[in-house]
Amino acid sequence: MKKRLVLKLPFRILFSVIAIIVIVTAYFPIRSVFKLVNHDYNFFSSVEIYRRDLYEEVIDKEYSEIVDKYIKDDNFKKENLDMYMDIDYYDRKNFLTNINKLIDLKYTIDDINLINSKVSDEFYSKLFDEYVYDISKYLNVDYFKEKNFDRYKAYFNGNYEKTVLYVNIGLDKDYYTDTNMTSEFSNTILVNKYNGITEDFVVPDLVQIASDCSVDDEEYMTKEAATAFEKMCRDAQKEGYDILANSTYRDIEAQQRTWDLYLGLYGQSYNDKYVTKPGYSEHHTGLSVDIKSKNANIFKSSKEYKWMLENGHKYGFIHRYPESKVDITGIASESWHFRYVGKEIATYIYENNLCYEEYYAMFLDK
Ligand SMILES: [Zn+2]
Structure with missing residues (x-):
């Protein structure tokens, strides 16, 4: 007579528990990843967000193009995530490396967005030497000229608009010099x-x-x-x-x-x-x-x-x-x-x- 393989009750319970654990552990990542995908993140970025344990921080906020594009980048810094989430993405050379530098120097989100939207690559590096606390005040003046920036700082008269205007006119220079x-x-x-x-x-x-x-x-x-x-x-x-x-x-x-x-x-x-x-x-x-x-x-x-x-x-x-x-x-x-x-x-x-x-x-x- 063939012997039927019958699991004893304790084993059945054990297998059921294991099965439930497997299903549950697979279910939550998949569910999270698809939630991220629904939130407009790329599938692979979504997996990475989950894998790096950033799901909770990302899912409740608006879609971030920076996170989506750079989550797998070596320069992506977890500690900068909050800033990344609020900084606008710009298609610029060395974008992530540069904003990391600006964040380290304590530039604000508004500063960084303004800088990215306005300055040339050449001027960008000027902002890495030291924190320019009033950079936004200069950049917000319509007729701001990058080439005159050092002259603005040297001439500063207490009013950003007038400083920019007067230096552009040439008032910081002696008459008939460098005309x-x-x-x-x-x-x-x-x-x-x-x-x-x-x-x-x-x-x-x-x-x-x-x-x-x-x-x-x-x-x-x-x-x-x-x-x-x-x-x-x-x-x-x-x-x-x-x-x-x-x-x-x-x-x-x-x-x-x-x-x-x-x-x-x-x-x-x-x-x-x-x-x-x-x-x-x-x-x-x-x-x-x-x-x-x-x-x-x-x-x-x-x-x-x-x-x-x-x-x-x-x-x-x-x-x-x-x-x-x-x-x-x-x-x-x-x-x-x-x-x-x-x-x-x-x-x-x-x-x-x-x-x-x-x-x-x-x-x-x-
Ligand atoms: Zn005359």
């Missing part, structure tokens, strides 16, 4: 003690200002500026104002003669203060006009001056060297000097109480 020179004319050209013109600079379309709007027959501006000026002069005449071009286009030689004349008469310190070096005068552009009124010897006390302040922008002219902006323009207040920039820019400058250096640094200096 930008251009040979190209444009209606928006900036000429000042930091920005000059080269010898071969040519103003296109110089035309003579009509005699009813000029003190003599030797005043020239670009065709566009002259047309705008004459329209302004004649509209003003109709209202009883007398606005005449007194000094307009001047070439480098003419400015040199002016420079030499005053140097001989009053010396260097006078020139430094009141005369612009040849190559750096806005009169070289054919867009500037010194205005005279027959009604008053001192333009500032004339009714024409007031009229110009209120109406110049409607014709495209700005008051170029206001008293309140002397520290920025580097030119002593000149009530008579106006500059053609076109109506749109002139109106913006008028409405926002800017000087041209500020406008230029904010919108034109790329």
Whole structure:
């Protein structure tokens, strides 16, 4: 007779318990992995998240592209998981290594997101030397320029926006040093003690200002500026104002003669203060006009001056060297000097109480 294999009761219980343990231990990883997959994680990343015992920390939070992409990377640091979960992923070179460095230096999540979204790879490494606690304040200024960063820090005046703006203008440098020179004319050209013109600079379309709007027959501006000026002069005449071009286009030689004349008469310190070096005068552009009124010897006390302040922008002219902006323009207040920039820019400058250096640094200096 064949002997039936019958398990005794204690063995049956033991096998059942083992079977339950096997099923349960297999069930929970599978369930967890599929929950992670449902949470948008890649299958293999999900297995790894579970394997590294990070399931609980990951599952309750929003999907993290960093965790998904780098969980199997040697540089993935478990202790940085919370930070990884909140940092935005950017497709950048050495991304994980770099954010690890930033985390070690105690940069915040907001700092790191801003840095990743804004700075170049070259600039990135600058942030590894030491913790720059106010990096976000600089990066949040629209016209922040990486190449000027060290100058911002050296110049810092208590206001981030103004620091960035003023250094971009060049105010941290001495006049006439390390200047930008251009040979190209444009209606928006900036000429000042930091920005000059080269010898071969040519103003296109110089035309003579009509005699009813000029003190003599030797005043020239670009065709566009002259047309705008004459329209302004004649509209003003109709209202009883007398606005005449007194000094307009001047070439480098003419400015040199002016420079030499005053140097001989009053010396260097006078020139430094009141005369612009040849190559750096806005009169070289054919867009500037010194205005005279027959009604008053001192333009500032004339009714024409007031009229110009209120109406110049409607014709495209700005008051170029206001008293309140002397520290920025580097030119002593000149009530008579106006500059053609076109109506749109002139109106913006008028409405926002800017000087041209500020406008230029904010919108034109790329
Ligand atoms: Zn002038």
